[in-house]
Amino acid sequence: MVELFRLWTFIMVAHLFVHTAEITTTNVVTLNENKRTDVKVADVQCTDGTNMVLTGTISPTSFCTFCFVVEPTDVGTGAYKVNFYPSVADLTFSQVPEYDITLTCTDLANSSNVATEVLEIRITPNSAPIFADGLTHQEAISGTKDKVAGDTLFRVSASDPNSDEIFYTLTRTDPASDNFQIGLTDGMVSAVNDLNTQCTQEIDLYITITDGNIEVGPQVIDVTLQDSNEVPVIDTTDDRISLAEDTVLDTSIVTIAFTDDTAGAALTFTTVPVAAEDLFTLDVDELKLASALDYEDTSLRRPLVLFTVEDGGCTSSTFTYTVSVTNVNEAPVIGPEDNVLDVYEGDIQLDPEWTTTDPDFGDDLTYSITASTPTAANFDIDPRSGIISSIVEYDVDQGAMTATVTLTIEVGGH
Ligand SMILES: [Ca+2]
Ligand SMILES: [Ca+2]
Ligand SMILES: [Ca+2]
Numbered sequence: 001m002v003e004l005f006r007l008w009t010f011i012m013v014a015h016l017f018v019h020t021a022e023i024t025t026t027n028v029v030t031l032n033e034n035k036r037t038d039v040k041v042a043d044v045q046c047t048d049g050t051n052m053v054l055t056g057t058i059s060p061t062s063f064c065t066f067c068f069v070v071e072p073t074d075v076g077t078g079a080y081k082v083n084f085y086p087s088v089a090d091l092t093f094s095q096v097p098e099y100d101i102t103l104t105c106t107d108l109a110n111s112s113n114v115a116t117e118v119l120e121i122r123i124t125p126n127s128a129p130i131f132a133d134g135l136t137h138q139e140a141i142s143g144t145k146d147k148v149a150g151d152t153l154f155r156v157s158a159s160d161p162n163s164d165e166i167f168y169t170l171t172r173t174d175p176a177s178d179n180f181q182i183g184l185t186d187g188m189v190s191a192v193n194d195l196n197t198q199c200t201q202e203i204d205l206y207i208t209i210t211d212g213n214i215e216v217g218p219q220v221i222d223v224t225l226q227d228s229n230e231v232p233v234i235d236t237t238d239d240r241i242s243l244a245e246d247t248v249l250d251t252s253i254v255t256i257a258f259t260d261d262t263a264g265a266a267l268t269f270t271t272v273p274v275a276a277e278d279l280f281t282l283d284v285d286e287l288k289l290a291s292a293l294d295y296e297d298t299s300l301r302r303p304l305v306l307f308t309v310e311d312g313g314c315t316s317s318t319f320t321y322t323v324s325v326t327n328v329n330e331a332p333v334i335g336p337e338d339n340v341l342d343v344y345e346g347d348i349q350l351d352p353e354w355t356t357t358d359p360d361f362g363d364d365l366t367y368s369i370t371a372s373t374p375t376a377a378n379f380d381i382d383p384r385s386g387i388i389s390s391i392v393e394y395d396v397d398q399g400a401m402t403a404t405v406t407l408t409i410e411v412g413g414h
């Protein structure tokens with residue numbers, strides 16, 4: 001009985017002086033290989049020494065070994081932590097499925113007084129995000145033409161098995177349109193512009209999602225655009241007219257009929273060539289002649305008038321109307337007028353040096369004398385050259401013939 005008491009006393013004293021190091025920590029931590037944010041993976045508590053320091057060694061020593069860092073929380077109490085820093089390298093399950101960190105608490109006052117624990121970091125492979133509705137889906141938007149820029153339309157639903165943040169991208173639309181966008185992180189599809197500019201009843205949106213590592217898609221969303229803005233339709237079918245070049249101004253050429261669901265839809269036109277635009281004016285839906293046609297101006301002989309109807313959001317297809325200008329034989333303009341020429345008597349040959357012009361390309365000019373004062377027909381004119389000649393030998397002596405003769409000359413062109 002006495003011996004037992006002594007043994008107990010010895011153990012009691014030894015315990016008071018050794019201060020055996022101890023370490024307390026989590027033993028197993030799981031991290032998804034897609035982890036992208038800094039995170040504390042474990043708290044570590046070193047106890048019972050006088051000045052406890054924690055160190056760690058990692059195995060294997062490849063790939064992400066420097067992603068894990070031992071840091072003090074409170075040195076005075078021996079509190080430490082192990083942090084994960086993803087900016088250093090990626091965790092890749094296929095390369096290293098598990099890192100083991102051997103943590104050692106050392107008593108600086110007695111370096112043989114240590115305690116160790118192994119912290120297992122188990123890497124779980126990343127899984128792809130998932131569209132809730134699969135890769136083909138249907139949506140309907142009601143009152144489409146009344147939606148305005150910024151209006152939300154519907155949400156694309158997706159989840160990630162690892163609870164990773166999901167990023168959404170609208171890669172394209174069919175038909176092409178810049179009227180739709182998707183929120184990068186919320187998957188909310190919204191209108192970029194007022195949707196009265198969306199001139200179709202259907203559109204396919206192609207959506208992809210990613211968790212930052214694995215991209216999935218596209219999900220093709222067949223969107224029905226209910227009550228969308230109808231495209232104006234031009235109903236007029238007669239697409240050509242012939243107009244004589246002397247058609248009087250303000251003549252009605254054509255009235256364009258169209259149908260549309262939008263109040264205020266309006267007709268506009270352009271021309272080919274652009275220079276022909278001044279020839280026409282639009283009186284509401286009626287095209288009228290605004291300036292003189294000219295068959296001889298070959299660039300404006302067959303102008304095209306391109307009609308469209310715009311309703312503020314949608315534009316009709318172009319209706320091409322052809323105006324063919326037909327020729328009219330226009331009278332030549334004689335020149336010079338009121339010509340006074342002096343000539344000696346005798347056998348007269350006189351060239352008045354006509355400057356006569358005819359608007360019609362290639363017309364032949366024909367000169368003729370229509371009147372003479374006095375009326376004696378002493379002169380003739382060459383119909384082609386316009387040269388005036390005396391029929392007789394002209395003689396003004398003794399008043400035989402007048403010293404002044406007035407000839408009225410006409411020119412024809414055809
Ligand atoms: Ca994931
Ligand atoms: Ca319309
Ligand atoms: Ca002409």
Ligand SMILES: [Ca+2]
Binds near residue numbers: 330332360414
């Ligand atoms: Ca002519």
